[in-house]
Amino acid sequence: MNFDLWETPTVQADGADEGCVTFVLHDEDHTLGNSLRYMIMKNADVEFCGYTITHPSESKINFRIQTRGGIPAAEPLRRGLNELSDVCQHVLNTFQARVNEFKERQEQPME
Amino acid sequence: MEFDMVGIDAAIANAFRRILLAEVPTMATEKVFIYSNTSIVQDEVLAHRLGLIPIKADPRLFEYRNTGEESAEEEGSEIDTIQLQLKIKCSRNPRASKDSSDPRELYLNHMVYSKDIKWVPIGNQADVFADCCIGPVHDDILIAQLRPGQELDIVMHCVKGIGKDHAKFSPVATASYRLLPEITLLEVVEGEKAERLKQCFSRGVIDLEDINGTKVAKVVNSRLDTCSREVLRHSDLKNVVKLGRVRDHFIFTVESTGILPPDVLVTEAIKVLVAKCQRFLNELDSTAME
Numbered sequence: 001m002n003f004d005l006w007e008t009p010t011v012q013a014d015g016a017d018e019g020c021v022t023f024v025l026h027d028e029d030h031t032l033g034n035s036l037r038y039m040i041m042k043n044a045d046v047e048f049c050g051y052t053i054t055h056p057s058e059s060k061i062n063f064r065i066q067t068r069g070g071i072p073a074a075e076p077l078r079r080g081l082n083e084l085s086d087v088c089q090h091v092l093n094t095f096q097a098r099v100n101e102f103k104e105r106q107e108q109p110m111e
Numbered sequence: 112m113e114f115d116m117v118g119i120d121a122a123i124a125n126a127f128r129r130i131l132l133a134e135v136p137t138m139a140t141e142k143v144f145i146y147s148n149t150s151i152v153q154d155e156v157l158a159h160r161l162g163l164i165p166i167k168a169d170p171r172l173f174e175y176r177n178t179g180e181e182s183a184e185e186e187g188s189e190i191d192t193i194q195l196q197l198k199i200k201c202s203r204n205p206r207a208s209k210d211s212s213d214p215r216e217l218y219l220n221h222m223v224y225s226k227d228i229k230w231v232p233i234g235n236q237a238d239v240f241a242d243c244c245i246g247p248v249h250d251d252i253l254i255a256q257l258r259p260g261q262e263l264d265i266v267m268h269c270v271k272g273i274g275k276d277h278a279k280f281s282p283v284a285t286a287s288y289r290l291l292p293e294i295t296l297l298e299v300v301e302g303e304k305a306e307r308l309k310q311c312f313s314r315g316v317i318d319l320e321d322i323n324g325t326k327v328a329k330v331v332n333s334r335l336d337t338c339s340r341e342v343l344r345h346s347d348l349k350n351v352v353k354l355g356r357v358r359d360h361f362i363f364t365v366e367s368t369g370i371l372p373p374d375v376l377v378t379e380a381i382k383v384l385v386a387k388c389q390r391f392l393n394e395l396d397s398t399a400m401e
Contacts, residue, residue: 030125031125035123037122085389092381099374
């Protein structure tokens, strides 16, 4: 089963197994591929998760997820994306808090 | 700027580094209209050099220009283009003395620097950007050299782009990270051996403590180590230390070109990654509805 994201979505059924899906993500590379793979691998329901760049001249990745227990593969993908988003948000908040702290400490000796 | 990120995995740290290099947008010269170039520098070489000059304009206030429909001569609107002008002519200095050979005395305007690039506001840009002057970040970038009679008359259009498209759009001089080195001493090292151990590492990493009259080596600040592994060259010292890295402690070094301050760049990079995730979440949701 193939999901073509960010272009006309085409779904090709690969038997009745919804748990094994290869998503084709356009305009992506290792930046999102590797970090998303890391987040999804932490999920215990996922039996297999990996991505390949089919050809370096084309900027698209084949992202494969295989779940155990018949869970539809879009679910760990969605969860992984949400978790990655949360991690980034946390990093952003922590970073901004620390930078503000640092800037205040810089200004204090002048006062 | 240098900052530490602790507790994160290599995949995500690398994603931030890649985004800082290639996917944070900036403004840079894209189209160069050369009305007159009688200098010795070829048109395309000059255009290439002009493209690489960093332009001080906050890219968050501009939109991307959509290509395709517009013809090559299209002016571009005020929301997506910055217009810059470079108009300079070299002439002989009438006040120079008869027998000097110094070009600085003989000619006027013979070196074209980036400070000669002037901003031409389009539309309402003059009001919107009244306080922050738009122009090159640095004034002393040498663009070309001229001799009397040669002139440059160039108009440049700057657009928003990302480093993936062309390296001139990269907002960082460089962005890199290293892992925090971890040096553990497996046994007590004292005396002359401790002195030699201290020499093997960068200054400040190992300190000699005075315990009961003998000097004992102690790891004080492993962050300063440059990991040259000099200690492994000495046969008696190499079994005493264990060199490694802390796997989730990343020391990022971000050097900005001056367009945006480095802490703003890091926050923008994190937002880009969040936006990527959101894009795919929206796609997932919209395909699930069908």
